[in-house]
Amino acid sequence: MSSSSASSGVIQNRGFPVKCWCGDDVTIFTSKSVDNPGRPFFRCETKRDPKTWTNKRDSHLFKWVEDAVYEEVEDVLPKFVIIANELNKAKSEANELNVMIHELKEEAMLSKQEICKWKVCLKICFLWLCLISIFILYMMLGKAKRNEFGVA
Template identity: 50%
Template sequence: MSLDSTSESSTVNTYGIRGFPANCVCGTKRTIYTSETNKNPGRTFVRCLTRRKNHLFKWVEDAVYEEVQDALPKIVLLEAELNKEKSDIADLKGVVAELMEEVVRTKTEVKRCKVMVKILLVIMCLISIVLVVSLM
């Protein structure tokens, strides 16, 4: 849909709405139009469907610019959070490596204990045999 926007080029009214507004301040839906003026041919803008003077009017490129401006601080925060998570992951990898070393040490110790128990059983059996033979 196209609209002649000569008057809007000098009277831009956004009511402090940043980015792409869903509705006008009057509650009416907004839509995107294309300028057919000599000054702004083919330039797209957002406007209230009622087309009343002094209602919402915003150039699309201004809305996009505001959306990007508003997103940049959020991106910086997300980047900082991501870096913290990466650091936490690196720390956890270190903990996992330590635990794996402890598992290897514990398995070795368990094997030693099993061997010791077998040796003790053999010794106890030999002592029992010697006692039984000597008592007879």
């Protein structure tokens, strides 16, 4: 996860270096100095020979590996915070959606119960309508038969 971009030609100072300021590749070397024995560092490949390392500011890259690691971690931490916030936001939204789903299921169950009640009510009304129709028909037929026989 290097902060330097070799493809765009822009070389930044942060993170793991890929290219030197001169454009050549960078390699990891191990220090053999008395002050920093065994300490790894990045150095331009054109400066492979330690005898030419007279000046750290010789316009070729020199960077301690732990500095590069620290910069990478520094650059990534804010991204982790953003990701953690987005994750918390997504969890919160998921919880809200689960609550809404639960509420909608309850509403659907209540609606089904209401529909069943209305079906029963409709059947009862239809039964009463049939009974009243039969009663009216019976009354009309009974009156018609009485009129046939001359009964007033």
